[in-house]
Amino acid sequence: xxTPASVRVLEMQMLLLKRIWKTxxxxxxxxxxxxxxxxxLGVGSLVDDRASSSEALGDISYATFLGPGLLATTAMLTAxxxxxxxxLGGFKWDGSxxxxxxxxxxxxxxxxxxxxxxxxxxxxxxGGVAVVLAVHPDTRSxxxxxxxxAALLCGLVFTAWITAWAASREYDTSFSNVQRLVITPxxxxxxxxxxxxxxxxxxxxxxxVTPLWHGVELCRGFVLHTLGMTEALGHVAVLAIWLIPGWxxxxxxxxxxxxx
Amino acid sequence: MxxxxxxxxxxxxxxxxxxRPQRVVERNAIVYRRTPMVLISGFFEPLFYLLSIRIxxxxxxxxVDFAGRSIDYAEFVAPALMASSAMNGAVYDSTMNIFFxxxxxxxxxxxxxxxxxxADVALGEIAWAMLRGFVYSISFLVCLAALGMAGSWWxxxxxxxxxxxxxxxxxxxxxxxTYMRSWADFDWVPAITLPLFLFSATFYPLSSYGGxxxxxxxxxxxxxVALVRGASLGVAxxxxxxxxxxxxxxxxxxxxxxxxxxxxxxxK
Amino acid sequence: MNVNEQPAIRAKSLTKKxxxxxxxxxxxxxxxxxxxxxxxxxxxxxxxxxxxxxxxVSPVTSGTLEIFGLNPATHxxxxxxxxxxxxxxxxxxxxxxLLDNLIVYGRYFDIxxxxxxxxxxxxxxxxxxxxxSSGRVESLSGGxxxxxxxxxxxxxxxxxxxxxxxxxxxxxxxxHILWDRLYRLKQQGVTLVxxxxxxDEAEQLCDRLVVMDAGxxxxxxxxxxxxxxxxxxxxxxxxxxxxxxxxxxxRLLGVGNRLEVLADRVLVYADDGESALHEVHTRGLQPESxxxxxxxxxxxxxxxxxxxLEE
Numbered sequence: 001x002x003t004p005a006s007v008r009v010l011e012m013q014m015l016l017l018k019r020i021w022k023t024x025x026x027x028x029x030x031x032x033x034x035x036x037x038x039x040x041l042g043v044g045s046l047v048d049d050r051a052s053s054s055e056a057l058g059d060i061s062y063a064t065f066l067g068p069g070l071l072a073t074t075a076m077l078t079a080x081x082x083x084x085x086x087x088l089g090g091f092k093w094d095g096s097x098x099x100x101x102x103x104x105x106x107x108x109x110x111x112x113x114x115x116x117x118x119x120x121x122x123x124x125x126x127g128g129v130a131v132v133l134a135v136h137p138d139t140r141s142x143x144x145x146x147x148x149x150a151a152l153l154c155g156l157v158f159t160a161w162i163t164a165w166a167a168s169r170e171y172d173t174s175f176s177n178v179q180r181l182v183i184t185p186x187x188x189x190x191x192x193x194x195x196x197x198x199x200x201x202x203x204x205x206x207x208x209v210t211p212l213w214h215g216v217e218l219c220r221g222f223v224l225h226t227l228g229m230t231e232a233l234g235h236v237a238v239l240a241i242w243l244i245p246g247w248x249x250x251x252x253x254x255x256x257x258x259x260x
Numbered sequence: 261m262x263x264x265x266x267x268x269x270x271x272x273x274x275x276x277x278x279x280r281p282q283r284v285v286e287r288n289a290i291v292y293r294r295t296p297m298v299l300i301s302g303f304f305e306p307l308f309y310l311l312s313i314r315i316x317x318x319x320x321x322x323x324v325d326f327a328g329r330s331i332d333y334a335e336f337v338a339p340a341l342m343a344s345s346a347m348n349g350a351v352y353d354s355t356m357n358i359f360f361x362x363x364x365x366x367x368x369x370x371x372x373x374x375x376x377x378x379a380d381v382a383l384g385e386i387a388w389a390m391l392r393g394f395v396y397s398i399s400f401l402v403c404l405a406a407l408g409m410a411g412s413w414w415x416x417x418x419x420x421x422x423x424x425x426x427x428x429x430x431x432x433x434x435x436x437x438t439y440m441r442s443w444a445d446f447d448w449v450p451a452i453t454l455p456l457f458l459f460s461a462t463f464y465p466l467s468s469y470g471g472x473x474x475x476x477x478x479x480x481x482x483x484x485v486a487l488v489r490g491a492s493l494g495v496a497x498x499x500x501x502x503x504x505x506x507x508x509x510x511x512x513x514x515x516x517x518x519x520x521x522x523x524x525x526x527x528k
Numbered sequence: 529m530n531v532n533e534q535p536a537i538r539a540k541s542l543t544k545k546x547x548x549x550x551x552x553x554x555x556x557x558x559x560x561x562x563x564x565x566x567x568x569x570x571x572x573x574x575x576x577x578x579x580x581x582x583x584x585v586s587p588v589t590s591g592t593l594e595i596f597g598l599n600p601a602t603h604x605x606x607x608x609x610x611x612x613x614x615x616x617x618x619x620x621x622x623x624x625x626l627l628d629n630l631i632v633y634g635r636y637f638d639i640x641x642x643x644x645x646x647x648x649x650x651x652x653x654x655x656x657x658x659x660x661s662s663g664r665v666e667s668l669s670g671g672x673x674x675x676x677x678x679x680x681x682x683x684x685x686x687x688x689x690x691x692x693x694x695x696x697x698x699x700x701x702x703x704h705i706l707w708d709r710l711y712r713l714k715q716q717g718v719t720l721v722x723x724x725x726x727x728d729e730a731e732q733l734c735d736r737l738v739v740m741d742a743g744x745x746x747x748x749x750x751x752x753x754x755x756x757x758x759x760x761x762x763x764x765x766x767x768x769x770x771x772x773x774x775x776x777x778x779r780l781l782g783v784g785n786r787l788e789v790l791a792d793r794v795l796v797y798a799d800d801g802e803s804a805l806h807e808v809h810t811r812g813l814q815p816e817s818x819x820x821x822x823x824x825x826x827x828x829x830x831x832x833x834x835x836x837l838e839e
Binding site for chain 2: 546583585586587604605606608609611613615617619620621622623624628631632633635636637638680684
Binding site: 019020023024027030031034035037038039042043045046047050052053056057062176177180181184185188189193194198199200 | 301302304305308309311312315316317319320321322324333444447448450451454455458459463464468
C-alpha cells in the first residue's frame with residue numbers, strides 16, 4: 001500500500017516537529033496549567049463565594065465551568081498562530097509549497113497535508129489541556145475523550161478559514177489585525193470565560209453563530225455530561241457547515257497560487 | 261541628554277557612549293508611517309478586554325476589597341490590564357522584530373557602519389518599543405474613559421507608569437532576544453509573560469495569595485500593576501518608590517546587556 | 529606635519545584573529561588621501577577582515593591602525609562620520625523605499641532632513657535609479673542594489689570610500705556602470721579603497737594595490753609596476769587538449785622567459801608573444817589553440833602564489 005499523498009506532506013512537516021517537540025510538549029502542558037490555576041482557581045475563588053454567580057454558571061465551580069472551554073480556545077489559538085505567517089511563508093519565504101507543487105502532489109493534497117499538520121499541532125496543545133482537566137477532580141471525566149476531537153473539529157474550522165486568508169494575501173500586514181480583531185474578541189466573548197447569556201441582547205446571537213461558541217459548548221457538554229444527543233449533533237453540524245466551504249476555498253486558493 | 265545630569269552620571273558606561281539613538285526611532289517611525297492600521301487596530305484590543313471584564317467577569321465576581329475599601333471588579337482589574345498591555349506591547353516589539361533585524365535583515369549592520377554605535381541601537385529600539393507601547397496605553401486610557409471606567413483625573417498618572425513598564429520590559433526583552441538562536445526559541449516568550457500576566461495581582465488582590473505573596477512580589481509586572489492601579493484609584497503610598505525603583509533597575513540592566521550584546525554580535 | 533598630508537590609512541603589523549584563526553597576519557599599509565587603493569586576493573585572503581577593521585566595525589587584535597590619524601578603537605564614531613562604506617553583502621533596509629533608504633541613512637549622520645532629501649535625489653540620479661525612488665528594495669536586481677548601496681555610502685559626502693568587492697556577482701554591463709561611477713568619484717578627489725578578486729577591476733580603478741594571500745601582503749605597487757616586476761610584457765597561452773599539457777612541458781623548455789603549466793593550458797611568459805609562438809611552431813608542436821595577450825594581474829598572482837585568482 002502506498003502512503004497517501006497528504007500524509008507525505010505531513011511527514012515533511014513532522015521533520016520540523018522533531019526539532020521542537022520537547023519545547024512544544026512542555027509549553028502545551030504548562031500554559032493551560034497556568035491558565036487553569038490563574039483564572040480557574042484564582043478568579044474562581046472570587047466567583048465561587050457568590051450565590052448569584054454559581055447560579056449563572058449552573059451550580060458548578062468557576063474552574064469546572066472554565067476548564068473544558070479551554071480545549072476549544074486552545075485549538076483556535078493554535079490554529080491562528082500556525083496558519084497565518086507559516087502559511088504565507090510557505091508560499092513566499094521558504095517556498096516549501098512551491099517545492100511540493102513541483103512534485104506530483106496536487107493542490108488539495110497539499111491542503112490536506114497542511115490540515116493534518118495543524119491537527120497534530122492542535123492535538124498536542126489540546127492534549128495538554130486534557131491532561132490538566134484529568135488532573136483536577138472536578139473536571140476529571142470520560143467526557144474528555146470525545147471533547148478532544150470536538151475541540152480539534154472546532155480548531156479545523158479556524159485552520160481552514162485562516163489558511164485561506166493567509167493564502168490569499170501578498171503581504172503579512174493584515175495578520176496582526178486578524179489576531180486582534182477576530183481571534184481576540186472570539187476568545188473573550190465566545191463563552192469560554194463566562195456564559196454568553198451575560199452578553200448584551202444584540203451580541204448574543206452573534207456569539208451563537210461563531211464556531212468557537214459551538215466548540216466550547218461541545219467540549220463543556222461532553223466533559224460535564226450535560227449534553228443531549230440532538231444538541232451535540234447540532235453543534236457538530238454547525239461546525240461542519242463552517243468547515244466545508246473554508247476547505248473548498250483553501251483548495252481553490254492553493255491551486256491558483258501554486259500553479260499560476 | 262545633557263552630559264552632567266545625575267541620570268547621565270549613574271548610567272552604565274556603555275550607555276554613555278550613545279550619541280543619537282533618536283535616529284533609530286526616526287527610522288522606525290518612517291517604516292510605520294506606511295502601515296498605520298497596525299496602530300489603529302491596537303485601539304480595539306483594550307476595548308475588547310475592558311468590555312469582557314465589565315460584562316462577563318464583573319457580573320460573576322462582584323466587588324473586591326482593596327486598600328481598605330470595596331471596589332467594583334472591573335475598576336480593580338482594568339488598571340492591571342492596562343499595565344499588562346504595556347508589558348505585552350513592549351515585549352512584542354522588542355523580541356521578534358528585533359531578532360529579525362539582528363539576524364536576517366542586517367539593519368543594525370548598516371547603522372553601525374555610520375557614526376551610530378551599539379548603544380544607539382539598543383537605546384533607540386527600546387525607546388521605540390516604549391513609544392509604541394505608549395500609544396497603546398493612551399488608547400487604553402481613552403477606552404477606559406469612553407466606558408466610564410476612569411475614576412478621577414488621577415488616572416492620567418497611569419500613563420508615565422505605563423511608560424516605565426514599557427521601558428523595563430522592552431529592555432529585558434531586547435536583552436533576551438540577543439541570546440535567541442532561532443525562531444523556535446520565541447515559543448518560550450509566552451511561557452514567561454503568561455505567568456506574569458496571570459500572577460501579578462492582576463485579577464485578585466495580593467492578599468488572596470496568602471503565604472505565597474512574596475513570590476508575586478518577585479514579578480516585575482506586579483510592580484507595574486501596583487503603580488498603575490495606585491494611580492488610577494488615586495491611592496498613593498511610599499511603596500510606589502520601591503515599584504519605580506524595581507522597574508528602573510530592570511531597565512538599566514536590560515539596556516546595558518542589550519547594548520553589550522549587540523556589540524559582541526555585530527562588531528567582531 | 530600638514531593635516532592634509534595625514535595618511536588616510538596607516539596600518540602597522542595589523543593583525544586580526546577569530547579565535548585560533550588568524551585572518552590578517554601583520555600587514556603594513558599606507559594609503560594617501562585622494563589615492564585609489566586596492567586589496568587584491570582570492571576569497572579568504574583576509575581582505576574583508578581588513579576592510580572591516582578600517583571601517584571601524586571590527587576591533588583590531590594587535591598592531592596599530594590609524595584612519596585619518598585617529599584610532600578606531602577610541603574614535604570609531606568620528607572616523608565613520610567621514611567614511612562611506614559598501615559592505616560585501618548588501619544590507620539595504622528592506623522595509624523602506626529607495627529614497628527613504630538614503631534619507632534615513634543620511635540622518636544617522638545627523639545631516640538635516642531637507643539636506644538629506646536633496647542629496648538623496650542627487651545620488652539616486654548619479655546611480656541612475658531616480659525612476660525607482662519610491663519602489664521597494666526587494667524589487668531591485670543585484671546590480672541596482674549595489675548601486676543603491678553605493679549611493680547610500682555617499683550620503684555623508686565621505687572623504688574615503690570603502691568598497692568590499694563592489695562588483696562580485698554582477699553582469700558585465702552592471703560592472704561597467706559601476707566602474708564609471710567610481711571613476712567619477714576618484715576624479716572628484718575621493719579616496720577609494722576597494723577589495724576585489726577581479727584583476728581587470730583592479731587595473732581599471734587602482735592607482736596602487738597590494739596582493740594579499742592567506743592573511744599576508746605578498747606584493748605591493750601600481751598595476752603596471754607589479755606586472756613589470758613579476759611578469760613579462762606578453763603571455764602566450766597554449767592549449768594541447770586536456771591532460772596532455774604536462775607532457776609538452778619538456779619540449780617547450782627555453783621558449784620565452786618562463787613557463788607555467790596549468791590543468792587546461794600552458795602559459796609562456798615572453799616579452800614578444802608572437803615570436804614565442806613562432807618558436808613553438810618551429811619545434812614542430814601543434815597546439816589545439818594559441819592566444820597571445822597582454823600580461824595581467826592574474827599572472828602576477830599566479831607567479832606569487834602558484835594559484836589562480838578566480839577559482
